[in-house]
Amino acid sequence: MTSDPASHGTPAHPADVHDLIRVHGAREHNLRDVHVELPKRRLTVFTGVSGSGKSSLVFGTIAAESQRLINETYSAFVQGFMPSLARPDVDVLEGLTTAIVVDQQRMGADVRSTVGTATDADAMLRILFSRLGQPHIGSPQAFSFNVPSARGTGAITVEKDGAEPALRTFEVTGGMCPHCEGRGTVSDIDLSALFDDSKSLADGAITVPGYSADGWMVRVFAESGFLDPVKPIRDYTAQEREDFLHRAPTKVKLGNMNLTFEGLVPKVRKSFFTKDRDALQPHVRAFVDRAATFTACPGCGGSRRSAAARSSRIAGIGIADACAMQLSDLAAWVRSLDEPSVAPLLTTLQALLDSFEEIGLGYLSLDRASGTLSGGEAQRVKMIRHLGSSLTDVTYVFDEPTTGLHPHDIRRMNELLLRLRDKGNTVLVVEHKPETIAIADHVVDLGPGAGGAGGTVCFEGTVEALRRSGTATGRHLDDRATVKAATRTPTGALAVRGADAHNLHDVDVDLPLGVLVVVTGVAGSGKSSLIGGSVSTRDDVVTVDQSPIRGSRRSNPATYTGLLDPIRTAFAKANGVKPALFSANSAGACPSCNGAGVVYTDLGMIAGVALPCEVCGGRRFDASVLEYRLGGRDISEVLAMSASEAEAFFRTDAKVPAAHAIAARLVDVGLGYLTVGQPLTTLSGGERQRLKLAVHLGDPGGVLVLDEPTTGLHLADVRQLLALLDRLVDSGRSVIVVEHHQAVMAHADWIIDLGPGAGHDGGRVVFEGTPADLVAARSTLTAEHLAAYVGA
CATH class of the missing domain: 1.20.1580.10 (ABC transporter ATPase  like domain)
Structure with a gap:
């Protein structure tokens, strides 16, 4: 580990033990007996490549233990209503103060929350x-x-x-x-989007998401006694149609169970149309858009x-x-x-x-639905309640607070972080942006790599010492880019006319096709309104954003990307058995833990315990399944591989081209460190976006829209992303990137800059052209910052 003894704690003298947060022997996730001593009432920035262990140390260890200890001060009765927290895997944690976590979790999607x-x-x-x-x-x-x-x-x-x-x-x-009822909107439902009247219930007439012909939702309709399950909907009597569509909630008996039957229209209204549209899963949002027309309430x-x-x-x-x-x-x-x-x-x-x-959110309004805020906006809204607080000696924990911020806005965020510190608080920040790293009193750099190759402290000290340290962060801290000397020639254009969503002022703009287009502008200038409202909704456009991925703790990169399918097929073919044996959610599951790998014990008000299953040892599969081999490995060993290891394994030891292609895409998008069997619930927003991107890399042609793909990327990984964007364009894709990172702007073939300000001061196209022309013009805030970045 490289360190700067003179600046290990920012105060000039050796810090008193009470002026330090001491962490010894931290082993959460990939941390390998990490020892750090953090100065209190200072700003400490945690750096390192994606997956190096920053969040495991800051959020999973320090903040988690602080919150757990605070919860223990309440009575057992009160604790019964609070989430139970387990003690982090760490030997020593001393000097903790009350931790306030300001993360990027989206705010509640309840339509009533603003x-x-x-x-x-x-x-x-x-x-x-x-x-x-x-x-x-x-x-x-x-x-x-x-x-x-x-x-x-x-x-x-x-x-x-x-x-x-x-x-x-x-x-x-x-x-x-x-x-x-206080929602602000009303909707009319297109019945043809709810069902196919030429079919019967048994044939799958209902086309609402989640209503499969053999599922529980449809079974209530079919066995309610009010409807004929084999009669086409168009042949229903007037009473049957009324019951099918509008019947009030009525108790019915299905076997030994008492359930409630309700007409399809009110049921769909409650399930789908009372929720904020922008917070819905993409396939559900598509259904809602087909089935309903939302208009402002006439009342x-x-x-x-x-x-x-x-x-x-x-x-x-x-x-x-x-x-x-x-x-x-x-x-x-x-x-x-x-x-x-x-x-x-x-x-x-x-x-x-x-x-x-x-905090840079003056462009919002109080009636803005909270579910429509981006992760960065949600984090800054949460930050607001702490700015005027009189509390001191609090530990504030931030997760990439510059996410979604234009370089012009990062300076203001830095000032707020310093203000919290100067009030006598400890500020811990996980961050990649050099502008924020530069204001740190103390830096902890984790690595050297990601996943199993990370989890150690490579450096502690000042920013200047970091520059001299030779770590990946130190080497790339002062990276700068140059604007393209030659840009690609467009193959066409995607025309947008009269765009007026939110703060857009009847925008007319042509987005070139066959090239790399970057859309930029200060936060709130209208970028998302332009791209989300006028581009992403078109046919042949695939949008890859950072929204949560639908799935349980059993879901993982292998299941999400489809990697598990060729793996199961290859195992089955090599061993002459059924593919279902190689799924921990199917026939091959360990009978003791049902394929979860752990056994959960609920201890009421005390934190529950999740222990590795004693029967399968956490490997999730029945012992008989683990006897089957592919390339010398059993299925649990394959799922424990990182994507990089899997790519090499399916290229050499077990030649499975389909599995190799998917693993290679994971490596291409910078997720080579992820374990292919790692639960999706542990992924960050940036990792989720790159996982979605990996799924779409194999798609031919079309327009690909990326929303801030540098989120969560280390300085050293940005070059890999730029190379990937080049490969996508060179393969025939049109790529549109909404981005603030100057290296991505400099690499673009065409830039569209919105502004000049935010809210009603934005919503206009203030520049269209090449990066070189933008730098030469210096006519916008983006131009000024890009010019400074490239040294022009």
Whole structure:
């Protein structure tokens, strides 16, 4: 390990033991007895190639143990309602303080969750309007789109000795629009998208996702007693059609079970149309787009609120108007209010809205559905509540806080991280961007490689010492690119006309085909609105983003990419048995753990325990299956290989071309370190995106859209990504990349820059042309930063 003794802890003198977070013998995931001593009240950045163990150390060890210890301070009763956390695999963890994790997990996809409700800004506005709004309509809940109006009777205890609870009539006056129930949208369903009326239930008439002919959902319809399962839908009687489509929930008996039968239309509405569209899985979103037309609620105009809530105003502005404002404009409006009676509320609300602007989110509005925020936006929204906190000696843990940020915005993020430090807090940041590494007081570089080749500390010390260290991070810290001297000639163009989604101002633009196109601009400038709204929805366009991958903890890269299929076939052919034996989810599963590899023990309020299965030793397969070999390896040994090992294995030891091709694609996208049997639930957003990209590498032709593919990539891996993008274009693909990384911009054949600012200050194309022309023009923020990056 390389280190800088003089700067091991930023303070000049040897740090007192109480000024350090000591981690000794950390072994979570791929960590190999890691020892680090981190200075408190300093900014420490953790670097290293993807998969080197950064998250295992920071999140899986330090933050996890801090949160576990905090949970243990609560009573057993309270702990019963909290998630149970196991102690990390580490020998010594000392000097921990309260850890606040600010990660990139997407915010709840509940359609009722907005930026306003997620940050308490909506609650403060409701109080403000209940005090100052005219006409006065009631308490804060009268302005809430999540509280319906209701009238009922209930028992209320009267506080007199010996008095019986008295029945009282109560009335709840909420602000929910009764027409859309506070969702802001209504939908009409195209019945032809729900079923094929020429077929019967038994023949698979229902075409809704999840409604297979032999599945439980359809079985309730077929065995309800109300419908003939073998009669085509078009031949139903009027009563049968009414029951099939609209029957109210009715108890029915299926065998020994009591279940509820409900008409298809209300069932589909509840299952699919009450959720935020942008948060749905792609195949479900495609179904929803086919089956329904969402329009703004005619009752509330999309504001979600009742007529009474909309009628009350302050200085001519209603609460719906305020929530629809761009936050920078809303902050200015609140600042203009001079009402001594609510001065403390205005001060607090003003500080909150100013925080949005400070963190680069002034382009959002409070009525923006939280499920539509990107991972980077979600992380910055979570950060807001901590900026004004008076707490000190807290450990803040960040996961790549620069994700989704234009180089212009990274400076502002850096200032916020330093501000948290300067208040007396410890700030731990997992990051790849050199701009953020540069502000660190202390750097911990993990590696040297990824997966099994990582998990050790290669360097600790200052940024300057890192540059001299010779580690992969140190060698590439000052990497710079040059703009292309010659660019490819387009083979055509994808025309976009009149794009006006969100903040776009009737944008007309032609995206060249057959070349590498980079779409850039500051956060909130309209990049995602342009590409997601006008390009990704077209035929022959494949979009590879960072959204979660559907699957359980049994799902892994082998199952997701289809790699397991040729592996199972090859094992079966080599041993003269059925392919199903080589699936841990099928006939070959260990009977003790059912193929999970571990046995879970629920200990109630104490953290549950997951122990390797004593029968199969965690290998997931029945002992008889492990006797079969392919290339000298059993199936569990093959699934324990990294993608790089699997690529070599299927090329040499066991020649299986189909398996080799898929493993090679995983290596191509920079995932050679991933174990092919590793649960998908352990993958980061960037790893998920690259896994999806690996699946599409074999597709011929077409347009490929990538959303920030450098997310999670180490500086040394960016070159590999650029080489991959070149191979894709040279193979006949048209590649469109939404990206902020200057090395990708410099490598483009064509750049489309949106701006000039964010929100209503953006939404326009401010530059189209080659990277060289952009640098020469220096006419936009992107141009200035790219010019500085390439040294022009």
